[in-house]
Amino acid sequence: MERPRILVVGGGFAGVECARRLERRLSPAEAEIALVTPYSYQLYLPLLPNVAAGVLTPQSVAVSLRRTLHRTNIIPGGAIGVDTQAKMCVIRAITDEVVVKRYDYLVLAPGSITRTFDIPGLNQYARGMKTLAEAAYIRDHVIAQLDLASATQDRAERESRLQFVVVGGGYAGTETAACLQRLTTAATKRYPRLDPRLVKWHLIDIAPRLMPELGDKLGRTALDILRRRGIDISLGVSVAEVGADSVKFTDGRLIPSRTLIWTAGVAASPLVGTLGAETVKGRLAVTADMRVPQLDGVFALGDAAAVPDLAKGDGAVCPPTAQHGQRQGKTVADNVVALLRNQPLAAYRHRDLGLVVDLGGADAVSKPLGVELHGPAAQAVARGYHLMALRTNVAKARVAVNWTLNATAGDDFVRTGFQARRPAALRDFEYTDSYLTREQVKEYTTSLLAKG
Incomplete structure (x- = not known):
C-alpha cells in the first residue's frame, strides 16, 4: 500500500517546524514527507540586522536543514503554482527545470515578500x-x-x-x-x-x-x-x-x-494567487485549525495565511511573526497527523511570550511575559530568547561565539566587494516574477495527467 504523501512548501519558521514535528510524530511507514524550499537552510530572520552590521557571520543565521531534518525529502526549488483539484504542486527546481509533485496533504508556508x-x-x-x-x-x-x-x-x-x-x-x-x-x-x-x-x-x-x-x-x-x-x-x-x-x-x-x-511591511507570497482561494488582505483565509476551506487536504499558515487569533477575538488574525509561525507549524503537524489517524483537529491558540528588540550593543528593549525591560537586562533577555529559538547546537554555538567576539574585540569594517560594480535593488533578490498563472498551472498538470 502506498504511503500518504505530505508536501510542505516553505523552509521558514512555520514550514520547518511543521516538518520537524511530523518526523517526530509519524513513523516512516505512516507517511512520506517532502519539503520544497529554494535553499537548504532555514534563515533566522530576526538576526538579519546583526548580519548586516557584521556582528554575526551570514552562516550563523542560516541553519542547515540537513542537520535539522533527518528523513524529510528536501526538494531544492520554489513552488510556483498549485492545482488543488489534481492535488499537484508545480515546482521550479534550482536547475530551472519545472517539475510537478503529487501530494495527499499540502502544507502551505511559502512566507512573504517585501511589500x-x-x-x-x-x-x-x-x-x-x-x-x-x-x-x-x-x-x-x-x-x-x-x-x-x-x-x-x-x-x-x-x-x-x-x-x-x-x-x-x-x-x-x-x-x-x-x-x-x-x-x-x-x-x-x-x-x-x-x-x-x-x-x-x-x-x-x-x-x-x-x-x-x-x-x-x-x-x-x-x-x-x-x-x-x-x-x-x-x-x-x-x-x-x-x-x-x-x-x-x-x-x-x-x-x-x-x-x-x-x-x-510584507505581503504574502504570490503563490497564494495560484490557488483561486479566498484571501484576507492578500493572505489565504483559513479556519481556526488552519485548513483552507473547500480545498481537500490543504493547510496554510505563517505569513501567507490569515490565521484567526482566538486569543484576541473580534475577527483578529495572527501577525506574521516568527513566534506565531513556529507554533502554527506544530499545530498544523498535529492536525495532519490527526487527519491520517481519523482523530479530531485542534484550533490554533497561543500564549504571547512577549517581545524583544535588539538596538545594538547593550541597548535593547524587551517585554517578556508582560515585564518591561530596557538596557543590558533587556539585551540579555533578547539574546537568550534568540539562542533558545535557534534549532541546532551548531547554530547556537556560532551565534554565541560571534556575539562574544564582537563584545570583546569590537566591530570590523571589512567588505567583500559583493556586487561592487552592480548596484542591487529589491527586484534582484526576490524572484516575484517566477510564479505561474492559474491557467499555466492547469496546463502543466493536465499535460502530466495526459501522459499518465
Missing part, C-alpha cells in the same frame, strides 16, 4: 532586508559608502554617501537602523578624513508610533534611546520619490542619500 508601493524610483534604488544575500549586500554597500565618501573631493557627493534612510518603524526597520548606525559610528573613527557629524541615519514610518506593539512606555523608551544616539526619527512620514542620490519625503524634505533600506 512595495508605486513610488517613483523605489524598485530601482531601494534595498530590502528580507534575505541573507540582502543583509550581506547592505553591509558591503554601507561600508563602501564610507570608503567612497572618504575618497571623494566633491562635498555634495560626500554628503549624499553619508546619509542613510531606513523606511519602516517595525522590528526589522528599527533594528536595522539601530545596528547599522552603531556600525558607522564605530567605523568613522577609522577614517581620518571623515567628519563623524556628517554621518546621518534617518528612520521614517507612516505610522504615528514606533513599534506600537511595545506599548506606550517601552515604545517611548526605544524612541529616546535611538534619538540620543543621533538617529533622526520621523513618524507620519513616508517616501514620495527615490533617485540615484536623493530621497524625497512626503513632508517635502529632500535628503541627499544613496542608501534607502525598505522594510515597510
Whole structure:
C-alpha cells in the first residue's frame, strides 16, 4: 500500500517546524514527507540586522536543514503554482527545470515578500532586508559608502554617501537602523578624513508610533534611546520619490542619500494567487485549525495565511511573526497527523511570550511575559530568547561565539566587494516574477495527467 504523501512548501519558521514535528510524530511507514524550499537552510530572520552590521557571520543565521531534518525529502526549488483539484504542486527546481509533485496533504508556508508601493524610483534604488544575500549586500554597500565618501573631493557627493534612510518603524526597520548606525559610528573613527557629524541615519514610518506593539512606555523608551544616539526619527512620514542620490519625503524634505533600506511591511507570497482561494488582505483565509476551506487536504499558515487569533477575538488574525509561525507549524503537524489517524483537529491558540528588540550593543528593549525591560537586562533577555529559538547546537554555538567576539574585540569594517560594480535593488533578490498563472498551472498538470 502506498504511503500518504505530505508536501510542505516553505523552509521558514512555520514550514520547518511543521516538518520537524511530523518526523517526530509519524513513523516512516505512516507517511512520506517532502519539503520544497529554494535553499537548504532555514534563515533566522530576526538576526538579519546583526548580519548586516557584521556582528554575526551570514552562516550563523542560516541553519542547515540537513542537520535539522533527518528523513524529510528536501526538494531544492520554489513552488510556483498549485492545482488543488489534481492535488499537484508545480515546482521550479534550482536547475530551472519545472517539475510537478503529487501530494495527499499540502502544507502551505511559502512566507512573504517585501511589500512595495508605486513610488517613483523605489524598485530601482531601494534595498530590502528580507534575505541573507540582502543583509550581506547592505553591509558591503554601507561600508563602501564610507570608503567612497572618504575618497571623494566633491562635498555634495560626500554628503549624499553619508546619509542613510531606513523606511519602516517595525522590528526589522528599527533594528536595522539601530545596528547599522552603531556600525558607522564605530567605523568613522577609522577614517581620518571623515567628519563623524556628517554621518546621518534617518528612520521614517507612516505610522504615528514606533513599534506600537511595545506599548506606550517601552515604545517611548526605544524612541529616546535611538534619538540620543543621533538617529533622526520621523513618524507620519513616508517616501514620495527615490533617485540615484536623493530621497524625497512626503513632508517635502529632500535628503541627499544613496542608501534607502525598505522594510515597510510584507505581503504574502504570490503563490497564494495560484490557488483561486479566498484571501484576507492578500493572505489565504483559513479556519481556526488552519485548513483552507473547500480545498481537500490543504493547510496554510505563517505569513501567507490569515490565521484567526482566538486569543484576541473580534475577527483578529495572527501577525506574521516568527513566534506565531513556529507554533502554527506544530499545530498544523498535529492536525495532519490527526487527519491520517481519523482523530479530531485542534484550533490554533497561543500564549504571547512577549517581545524583544535588539538596538545594538547593550541597548535593547524587551517585554517578556508582560515585564518591561530596557538596557543590558533587556539585551540579555533578547539574546537568550534568540539562542533558545535557534534549532541546532551548531547554530547556537556560532551565534554565541560571534556575539562574544564582537563584545570583546569590537566591530570590523571589512567588505567583500559583493556586487561592487552592480548596484542591487529589491527586484534582484526576490524572484516575484517566477510564479505561474492559474491557467499555466492547469496546463502543466493536465499535460502530466495526459501522459499518465
